[in-house]
Amino acid sequence: MSELNALFRQRIGLSEDETITFASLNHLLEQTATIIPFENLRIIEGKTNDITKDSLMNKILVNKEGGLCYELNSILYFFLVDNGFNVVLTRGVVYNHDAQVYSAAGRTHVTILLTHEDQTYLIDTGFGGNLPLKPVPLSGEPVSSANGQSRIRKTSTEHGDYVFEQKLKYKHTDWKTGYAFDSGMPVTDVSEMNEIQKIIAHDPKSSFNKNPLVTRLTNEGNMTLTDTSFTRWSHGIVTKESIDRARFKELLKEHFGM
Known part of the structure; x- marks a missing residue:
């Protein structure tokens, strides 16, 4: 078992001898969401490091910090790869509900696409409190969890070919757009996260460099x-x-x- 695999299991309370299957991903995602926080403190403090597998492991699993989407979904991606899943990272554009437009900061959201038995699913543990807590099929069927309902809508926009939508429990009565993403543009190397981190840390249009x-x-x-x-x-x-x-x-x- 790799060091990352063992440390991730320790962080979220999974035993080293537990086999991670597609059926157990719901529990894995719930554990991850309730234990590892979504946070921007290093961005606010100006103490970011280059994004690598080792730096993510040190920050989130050793120092027990949290992170933003490009960190949380990247570390989960590495864990899923270590456990034999067919996954890729992809980038998306978050929808700004206050302005009723997609974020001017661009493709700064990072999420995971997982393929299982010829079906592709979205997995996301880096969208703040708006997490589906389950794999969401790209085929369009909604899924329900303790956090509400989630679905993927196929569409064609300048931001991608799919849109992630939610009805959060106790908060939404109608479907709300979360973000658009392109299923055909996977991240080829985790070093691409440094570009995202630079935008989030320094771009005036970023919503994460203002307050903790x-x-x-x-x-x-x-x-x-x-x-x-x-x-x-x-x-x-x-x-x-x-x-x-x-x-x-x-x-x-x-x-x-x-």
Whole structure:
């Protein structure tokens, strides 16, 4: 067993002798989403490193930090490869619901496409609190999880040939566009993530270089920490606490282990 395989299992609480099958991916994705946070703290602090397999392993599995989509889905990609899955990384463009347009930052979202028994599925553990928690078939059938419903719609746009859509539990009554992606443009090397990281860290159009953000799913809903507030969703009920810097550090350690 590779070091990455063993460390990933330790991080999310899977035994080394457990065989990862397609049927067990739901549990794997749930464990990953509730343990490894989506966060941009190194971006905010200006302490990013070049993206490599080793640097991702050190950051997420050894130091027990979280990361953004290009980090979280890349480390999951390496884990899935180690466990015999047929997977590729691909890039997408996130839809900005406030402006009703796709993000001007471009193809900065990274997700995973997995092929199993001649069917292709989207897997994503790097979309903040908007995770499907299950493989989502590109054939269009919706899937349901504790986080709501997800589906893939085939379409033809300048941003790709498919769109990921969701109806989040307790939050959406209609399908909402998450992002568009191109199934025919796989990432050929993880070094491509450095281009994405540079855009996210420095481009004024990036939404992740303004303020700290830390979020992860829980068994009851999700929790989100910023420099000014701590918000918790529990069974559809939301509570929000205004915080200062000292409280931010306390909550970061208490709820996110960082």
